[in-house]
Amino acid sequence: MAKAEPVDILIVGAGATGAAVAWRLGQAGLDVLCLEQGDYMDPAHYPSTRPDGELASQQEFHVSPNVRRREADYPINDSDSPIAIANFNAVGGSTILFSGHFPRFHPSDFRVRSLDGVADDWPIDYQQLAPYFALNDRMMGVSGLGGDPAYPPIDGLLPPVPMGRLGECLGRGFNRLGWHWWPAYAAIATRPHRGRPPCINLGPCNTGCAQGAKASTDVSYWPEARQSGVRLQTRARVSRITLDAQGKASGVLYFDADGNEWQQPARLVVLACNGVGTPRLLLNSACPTFPDGLANRSGLVGRNLMLHPLGYVEGLFDDALDSQLGPQGCSIYSHQFYETDTSRGFVRGYTMQLLRGPGLLETATTGFLRREIPPGTGFHAALRERFGHLAGMGIIVEDLPDPDNRVTLDAELTDSNGIPAPKIHYTLSENSRHMLAHGLERGKEVMRAAGARRTAAFGPVRHTGWHLMGTTRMGNDPARAVVDARGRCHDIDNLYIVDSSVFVTSGGVNPVSTMQAIALYIADGIIARKRSAP
């Protein structure tokens, strides 16, 4: 096995949080290397540059690594879960395919036990993270509209993504019901921003943004991180974390693109591999000192997996809404049912996220499969009635932590380097089921209030497991948490975790804004530590 030159700080994973931490540490002048199993993406090859882009999203850009099977992907056994895991492996990680919907957690999301008597409070809170939310917004280039009554004041936003006829139509529906709604927060530049051009409605965003307006971290954080001296090595798949004789992290072992195994020494290791990849790596790093997985004396590595069950509501309108136009996940949203009201029959709450309508191919295929668009003489009329006339809505349900929902290692399945693959064990809780049912009904109600002549709703939708949280939770008590309030493993003090594995609860919003703010906050702790004891 070859041995690489030692580095001061080694980051594993170049996605949403790995990029943010790398940039922050690089700005502070620290010696940083990041290892990423994927490669740089070439935006010229994104589906949005091709007329057949819609088809590519069902093939080589599919959200599931099990379907996509790119060289950088690892398989995930999610057959024991109603929700399949979604991710992407490349420089930029899953932000390559994310929709860019970018709400923050609410202040109440960090105090769930105190407010609602369930789960646990976080050891950090919204106020502590506020400057990091703002910093991250600047780096990512977040658009939106100030004055949103669902949040404390948020400043410095780029102009909002146009809500379109679709958003206006649904906004009127929300107003008729007296419910909250607001233009979406979006990690999409609507003006030139830090060298990135603005959105031109090139495609639906979630197959990669060839324009570079969407803030996948390959175009937001990484260019500036590399300018500050951070080194990024691609096609480097980490197989395990190594320990020294004192029980501290001493580096990692990884496979390069040719399958050669390397030893990479480091003084401090940061994991940023997401809520499935991080516990997988810790479990694969079991050793005599930690026979049940590295940093796992609490037994909580891999447990408390939260996925945000997602419901889908659809409305069909007589009016042309031009719903096929615009960023797919970013128009308007509602937090009317976000905060707890126990009269609803559940605790916590959910987001209603308006989605743009499907493209021509998806409209035709789903219409056929649901027997709404018949082959033959009625085909074109039925397709015209639907294309551009459909509104979609995601119901993003807060998932409470449950130790039985977990990531383990599959006994047989491995990736192309022979590293054991993760296995997902996940069941929806009764609270989540009630919340999802409530959201689906309220979604249909607002569609009707907006004028929909037909509605449909179902959930949980299978290929929506993007939000991977809770599997190395944060807390002050080493018996009840894997990392402390600084993101440092209780069991190994030079091993940090910065991705959404550390989430104590899941909130009811897309987590990227919050996970990046937490990553920047943890990075500042690392910088302070390095300054006090270099």
Add this chain to the structure above:
Amino acid sequence: MSSVLETGDRTLSVLLGDLLPPDVGIAAMNTDQLVAFAAQHARTSQLEALQKIITGECTDASFAALDAPAREAVLARVRRKHLKAFADFFLLALQCYCLDPGVRQAFGDIPGAPFPAGRDVADGNLELLEIVYERGPIFRVPPPYPASETRLTFEDPPPCS
């Protein structure tokens, strides 16, 4: 049975004419285009499978030689007895059809990727938000932490650009 790529059998073209007939501004689906598309995506077997099933359902005459009501009856039987094969075939045909520039143009999906100029999204009326704003905040403010619990801060964070 010979491949649909090689045979002069008109089953496929007549079938496509029935399933995706011409419409305003849209010609009948081009059989060669579908055959090439299926080959490109390694799904020629789905064309051949349905062709074989249809041929098997037509005992007295070829599918192409039947009149329209008779073909409709055959297709109804095929859908009932061989739903998956029919669905696989039709979904493949839809993929080829809906990505065709002429079809996209006819449905108003052009301009679109990769040349989006003119694909503009209406701003929408932001005045509709006044009533939402006027109702006031809807988020909860958590109680302060107990005095015994100190909040972690980093007093000297590095500057950032």
